Amino acid sequence: MIRANDNFNKLKASYLFSDIAKRVDEYQQNNPGTQIIKLGIGDVTRALVPAVIKGFHQGVDEMANDATFRGYGPEQGYLFLREKIAKYDFQSRGTDIEADEIFVSDGAKCDTGNFQELFATDIKVAIPDPVYPAYLDTNVMAGRTGEFKEGRYNGIVYMDCLKENNFLPELPKEQVDLIYLCFPNNPTGSTATKQELKIWVDYAKENNALILFDAAYESFIRDKELPKTIYEVEGAKQVAVEFRSFSKTAGFTGTRCGFTVVPKECMIFNSKGEKVSLHAMWNRRHTTKFNGVSYPVQKAAEAVYSIEGQLQVKEQIAYYLNNADIIRNTIKSLGFDYVGGKNSPYIWVDGQDRDSWDFFDLLLNRASVVCTPGGGFGRCGNQYIRISAFNSFENVTTAMDRIKEALK
Numbered sequence: 001m002i003r004a005n006d007n008f009n010k011l012k013a014s015y016l017f018s019d020i021a022k023r024v025d026e027y028q029q030n031n032p033g034t035q036i037i038k039l040g041i042g043d044v045t046r047a048l049v050p051a052v053i054k055g056f057h058q059g060v061d062e063m064a065n066d067a068t069f070r071g072y073g074p075e076q077g078y079l080f081l082r083e084k085i086a087k088y089d090f091q092s093r094g095t096d097i098e099a100d101e102i103f104v105s106d107g108a109k110c111d112t113g114n115f116q117e118l119f120a121t122d123i124k125v126a127i128p129d130p131v132y133p134a135y136l137d138t139n140v141m142a143g144r145t146g147e148f149k150e151g152r153y154n155g156i157v158y159m160d161c162l163k164e165n166n167f168l169p170e171l172p173k174e175q176v177d178l179i180y181l182c183f184p185n186n187p188t189g190s191t192a193t194k195q196e197l198k199i200w201v202d203y204a205k206e207n208n209a210l211i212l213f214d215a216a217y218e219s220f221i222r223d224k225e226l227p228k229t230i231y232e233v234e235g236a237k238q239v240a241v242e243f244r245s246f247s248k249t250a251g252f253t254g255t256r257c258g259f260t261v262v263p264k265e266c267m268i269f270n271s272k273g274e275k276v277s278l279h280a281m282w283n284r285r286h287t288t289k290f291n292g293v294s295y296p297v298q299k300a301a302e303a304v305y306s307i308e309g310q311l312q313v314k315e316q317i318a319y320y321l322n323n324a325d326i327i328r329n330t331i332k333s334l335g336f337d338y339v340g341g342k343n344s345p346y347i348w349v350d351g352q353d354r355d356s357w358d359f360f361d362l363l364l365n366r367a368s369v370v371c372t373p374g375g376g377f378g379r380c381g382n383q384y385i386r387i388s389a390f391n392s393f394e395n396v397t398t399a400m401d402r403i404k405e406a407l408k
């Protein structure tokens with residue numbers, strides 16, 4: 001008898017964004033003609049920049065000619081892209097990450113979800129609350145949790161991120177083996193300084209633990225003091241893997257490209273307590289299960305690092321950050337507490353005594369604006385909503401005018 005993986009039964013039946021879509025559809029049906037403004041799902045709205053399109057076209061043109069056509073490429077990514085990443089994203093910041101420590105992929109969702117495959121089922125996993133759901137759900141699928149009760153899975157060590165701790169996870173009281181961190185954070189938009197990250201690096205070193213650091217929103221950091229990569233923290237190369245994405249950095253959500261940094265000096269332990277190279281394990285996993293990102297997409301990603309590419313993507317990030325400023329200012333003027341939006345496209349708004357779905361419904365019904373209810377990211381999000389800066393300036397301005405009117 002073919003039997004199912006029963007761990008899937010433990011997953012929460014509904015998915016946050018499909019629940020939102022259902023409510024939005026219902027509202028639209030009852031209010032035909034109303035223009036709904038979506039500041040919910042964190043998807044970019046602006047077109048790929050001209051330099052990227054040029055690189056993309058070049059890649060396509062090469063595929064159209066026998067002399068330059070490419071079939072299967074290296075699973076880890078073409079060296080032309082890995083070298084640019086190493087140079088511009090890491091070595092330029094004084095971190096000595098090499099091209100062969102970079103694994104190009106079709107995005108950070110797959111990598112953050114797949115990476116847990118390398119670890120034993122009975123390790124202790126620490127996950128922030130609220131959290132980007134892929135970290136948690138993939139550990140549920142892998143059988144690392146018990147049942148879901150009162151908003152939490154048994155077996156996971158949750159790290160509450162609240163106003164009281166500045167939305168920064170604190171060291172867990174019990175010893176953990178795997179720690180998920182994400183800065184700038186989705187959903188809260190909070191950031192961590194080098195000193196704050198050092199606490200985690202030191203913890204991981206002392207406890208033979210590993211940090212999975214998601215830096216998908218790194219390009220939104222404007223504060224010069226904040227680290228753009230965890231490898232700016234001394235010793236992090238021994239205990240941290242970093243996930244990056246071109247999705248938000250350069251508008252690749254539909255084009256698909258990201259990468260994961262697995263330093264060669266990063267070691268984990270087998271059941272005998274012997275050191276095992278994480279780099280070798282991920283290389284084996286990646287080359288066995290993945291056949292590389294398409295050549296034109298890698299050419300498009302390479303173009304992000306050209307002089308024009310850099311200018312153009314920075315302008316695009318500035319555009320979204322300007323939207324974030326408008327949102328922050330509106331929220332502040334209405335007297336709500338918030339975090340994020342300074343070095344992040346997300347603003348995490350405290351609804352005070354309101355439940356996050358009630359706040360969501362209020363904004364939808366009174367302002368025709370869609371946000372994301374914080375409860376969908378974890379129990380600690382129950383009184384928050386996430387507002388995203390990914391939309392046009394005009395739509396963000398209109399949405400904020402409507403919210404001001406609705407909540408005054």
Ligand code: PLP
Nearest residue numbers: 107108109132186216245247258
């Ligand atoms: N990590 C975080 C924290 C995200 O918010 C997202 C997307 O929203 C991803 C990863 C996924 O990125 P990608 O589009 O590269 O799969």
